[in-house]
Amino acid sequence: MAAPTPPSAGPANPQGAPTQTTPPAGETLIAVRDVTLAFGEKVIQRNVSFDLKRGSIFAVMGGSGCGKSTLLKSMIGLLRPTTGQIMVEGEDYWAQDEQRRTELNHRFGVLFQSGALWSSMTVGENVALPLEMFTTEPPDVIRRLVELKLGFVGMEQAIDLYPSEISGGMRKRAGLARAIALDPDILFFDEPSAGLDPMSSARLDDLILTLRDGLGATIVIVSHELPSLFAIADDGIFLDAVTHTPIAHGAPRTLRETCAIPEVTAFMNRLSSIPSSGPAPGQTPGKTEG
Numbered sequence: 001m002a003a004p005t006p007p008s009a010g011p012a013n014p015q016g017a018p019t020q021t022t023p024p025a026g027e028t029l030i031a032v033r034d035v036t037l038a039f040g041e042k043v044i045q046r047n048v049s050f051d052l053k054r055g056s057i058f059a060v061m062g063g064s065g066c067g068k069s070t071l072l073k074s075m076i077g078l079l080r081p082t083t084g085q086i087m088v089e090g091e092d093y094w095a096q097d098e099q100r101r102t103e104l105n106h107r108f109g110v111l112f113q114s115g116a117l118w119s120s121m122t123v124g125e126n127v128a129l130p131l132e133m134f135t136t137e138p139p140d141v142i143r144r145l146v147e148l149k150l151g152f153v154g155m156e157q158a159i160d161l162y163p164s165e166i167s168g169g170m171r172k173r174a175g176l177a178r179a180i181a182l183d184p185d186i187l188f189f190d191e192p193s194a195g196l197d198p199m200s201s202a203r204l205d206d207l208i209l210t211l212r213d214g215l216g217a218t219i220v221i222v223s224h225e226l227p228s229l230f231a232i233a234d235d236g237i238f239l240d241a242v243t244h245t246p247i248a249h250g251a252p253r254t255l256r257e258t259c260a261i262p263e264v265t266a267f268m269n270r271l272s273s274i275p276s277s278g279p280a281p282g283q284t285p286g287k288t289e290g
C-alpha cells in the first residue's frame with residue numbers, strides 16, 4: 001500500500017506537479033508522460049504523468065467533466081493526445097503505425113459504463129465477437145471459450161439471452177466477459193459500478209480483484225464509487241477540472257486519510273462543498289490554486 005503524503009507535498013503548485021504518495025513498487029507497464037488532452041482549443045487536462053504498475057488497480061478520479069473518460073480513451077487508442085507520450089512497456093503507443101497499435105490493442109480489455117453489448121446479439125454472441133474477429137479458432141472452440149468467460153463472471157446460464165432480457169448488473173458482467181475474451185493483460189473500466197445496487201457493485205469489485213489476483217491483470221478504473229475505490233484500488237490520480245491538471249496521486253484510501261488539498265478532501269469524504277481551510281488528518285494545511 002502507498003505511504004502517506006509527506007507534509008511538504010501539500011497543494012498542487014502552479015507548475016502542475018501533483019501531490020504524490022509513494023506508488024506501488026514494481027515494473028511499469030504503461031508510462032503516461034506529460035500528456036495534454038484537448039479538443040481543438042479546449043484543454044481538458046495537461047501535465048498528466050503517471051506510471052501504471054504491473055498488477056496494480058489504478059483509479060482515475062475527479063469531479064464530473066474533469067477528463068477521466070478522455071484520459072481513458074487516450075490510453076486505449078480512441079483519442080490521440082495533443083502532446084506527450086503513452087508508453088506501453090517502453091513503446092510509444094501513439095508513435096506506432098495503425099497495425100502495431102491494433103496489435104497493442106489486443107492487450108487491452110475495455111468495459112464501458114453500459115456494458116456496451118450489441119442488442120441484436122445474444123450474450124454468447126457478444127462474447128464470441130472478439131474471438132471471431134481476432135482469432136482463427138473454430139466455432140466449437142469459440143463456444144467453449146465463451147462458456148468459460150461467462151462462467152468466470154457467473155453468467156453461463158445467460159448465454160442465449162439477449163441484453164434486453166437481463167438486468168443492468170448482468171449486462172455489466174456480460175460486458176466484462178467480452179472484455180476478457182482475448183485474455184488481455186490490461187483492463188480498463190469506465191464507471192463499472194454506475195447504476196448497480198450495492199451488492200452487485202461489491203460482486204463486481206470481487207470480480208475485478210479476482211482478475212488482478214487470480215489472472216494477474218493490471219487494471220485502470222474510472223469511477224465515482226468511493227467505497228469501491230477504497231476497497232480495491234492501490235494507486236491513482238486525481239484530475240482537477242479547474243486547473244485542468246492532476247493535483248494528487250496515490251491510493252484513494254491514502255488520499256482520503258492524508259491528502260490536504262481541499263478539492264481532494266471534499267471528494268474523498270463526500271463533502272457538499274470544498275473546505276476553505278483546515279488540514280486533513282496528520283497533515284499541514286494545503287490550498288489548491290486555481
Ligand SMILES: Nc1ncnc2c1ncn2[C@@H]1O[C@H](COP(=O)(O)OP(=O)(O)OP(=O)(O)O)[C@@H](O)[C@H]1O
Pocket residue numbers: 039044062063064065066067068069070071
Ligand atoms: N468529443 C468531444 N469534443 C469536445 N469536448 C469533449 C468531447 N468529449 C468530451 N468532451 C469534453 O471534455 C470534458 C471532459 O469529459 P470527460 O467525459 O472525459 O469527463 P469525465 O471526467 O469522464 O466526466 P464524468 O465523470 O461526468 O463522466 C468535458 O468538458 C466534455 O464536455
